[in-house]
Amino acid sequence: MTAVIESEEHKALRSAVAALGKRYGRDYLVQTVAAGKPPTELWSDAGKLGYLGVNLPEEYGGGGGGITELSIVLEELGAAGSPLLMLVVSPAICGTVISRFGTEAQKRTWLPGIADGTRLMAFGITEPDAGSNSHRITTTARRDGTDWLLTGRKVFISGVDMADAVLIVGRTEDARTGRLKPCLFIVPTDAEGFRKRPIDMELGAAEKQFELVLDDVRLPADALVGDEDAGLLQLFAGLNPERIMTAAFAIGMGRYALAKAIEYARDRTVWKTPIGAHQAIAHPLAQAHIDLELARLMMQKAAHLYDAGDDIGAGEAANMAKYAAGEACVKAVDQAVHTLGGNGLTREFGLASLITAARVARIAPVSREMILNYVSHQTLGLPKSY
Numbered sequence: 001m002t003a004v005i006e007s008e009e010h011k012a013l014r015s016a017v018a019a020l021g022k023r024y025g026r027d028y029l030v031q032t033v034a035a036g037k038p039p040t041e042l043w044s045d046a047g048k049l050g051y052l053g054v055n056l057p058e059e060y061g062g063g064g065g066g067i068t069e070l071s072i073v074l075e076e077l078g079a080a081g082s083p084l085l086m087l088v089v090s091p092a093i094c095g096t097v098i099s100r101f102g103t104e105a106q107k108r109t110w111l112p113g114i115a116d117g118t119r120l121m122a123f124g125i126t127e128p129d130a131g132s133n134s135h136r137i138t139t140t141a142r143r144d145g146t147d148w149l150l151t152g153r154k155v156f157i158s159g160v161d162m163a164d165a166v167l168i169v170g171r172t173e174d175a176r177t178g179r180l181k182p183c184l185f186i187v188p189t190d191a192e193g194f195r196k197r198p199i200d201m202e203l204g205a206a207e208k209q210f211e212l213v214l215d216d217v218r219l220p221a222d223a224l225v226g227d228e229d230a231g232l233l234q235l236f237a238g239l240n241p242e243r244i245m246t247a248a249f250a251i252g253m254g255r256y257a258l259a260k261a262i263e264y265a266r267d268r269t270v271w272k273t274p275i276g277a278h279q280a281i282a283h284p285l286a287q288a289h290i291d292l293e294l295a296r297l298m299m300q301k302a303a304h305l306y307d308a309g310d311d312i313g314a315g316e317a318a319n320m321a322k323y324a325a326g327e328a329c330v331k332a333v334d335q336a337v338h339t340l341g342g343n344g345l346t347r348e349f350g351l352a353s354l355i356t357a358a359r360v361a362r363i364a365p366v367s368r369e370m371i372l373n374y375v376s377h378q379t380l381g382l383p384k385s386y
Helices: 006-034 042-046 065-081 085-101 104-116 228-267 279-305 311-345 350-361 368-379
Strands: 122-123 138-146 147-158 164-174 179-186 192-199 209-219
Touching: 006 042, 006 065, 042 065, 042 104, 065 085, 065 228, 065 279, 085 104, 085 122, 085 164, 085 179, 085 228, 104 368, 122 147, 138 179, 147 164, 147 179, 164 228, 179 209, 179 228, 228 279, 228 311, 228 350, 279 311, 311 350, 311 368
Parallel strands: 122 164, 138 164
Antiparallel strands: 138 147, 147 209, 164 179, 192 209
């Protein structure tokens, strides 16, 4: 049964992370984006305080918690206006996959640095022609003696310029069937044949997006994470936390926008009455709050199921949480901007840039339409259309 009342430890974590977020705030992120820099200072401080690795095992420098705790970290930083996108990628996806399936050497090499923020790993799955269809991934790995040779392309890979390595989803040939099966490889960003190109995005974010070209990148045998025959299981062990953390990102952003609108609605007076007294203003804000709270409940359920080891149950709940949080975030941001009117489009109030940012939660890492496909097929038992 999912606990709907947070423990004292979780309340303390939420409060502590909120205090860190408040020290940086939205202004820090805006200045970082304007300077074209990554949020190094906030990332470093979060690492020193133990927040980046709160989900990783204690024996490798982590906090011994789970995705439940890491989602609290991201949500509260987002609610303070300074979300860290790479929390979704480095500790949640890569750290989780390595801690669950990596060799002892891989764990000792990567997890302590991921936990304290001194090392960072990006994640590469999306391809130009595959989209949401991971079965069409064309990045392939072939054996060359004891080594692997990795060839392919990836797009929309976050934070490669900040990363020491990228956890790449490729495919290898099954010797028994000849079919290609997914596998995960740790690829250093300074490897020969590894090239990155920034993608020009209109979305303003501190973390840049990249296209990767892998041209016969030679990797040692121990670059493979886990069992060559269990790649799909390992892949989804990383994708479920990704969806949960995307929900946390969206909920935090929605909370930030809503708080700005509430403050404005309390203070802005027209005809001697605060505009928040009018139901046309108050009710949509109340609805936005309800939607965010409902999305958070589903996120907490998904995190609880994942941390309890129920990968199948977590898959369904994580998709629902990501869908609900994306919708709630877009509505909250839209209503916040609308509440402020013309002021909602000014730099002074800092909400207009969230209009674009909020769309990310509907699009990435999987579109809302693909989630509806998943739920209609997996949950409702309806025929597949694809």
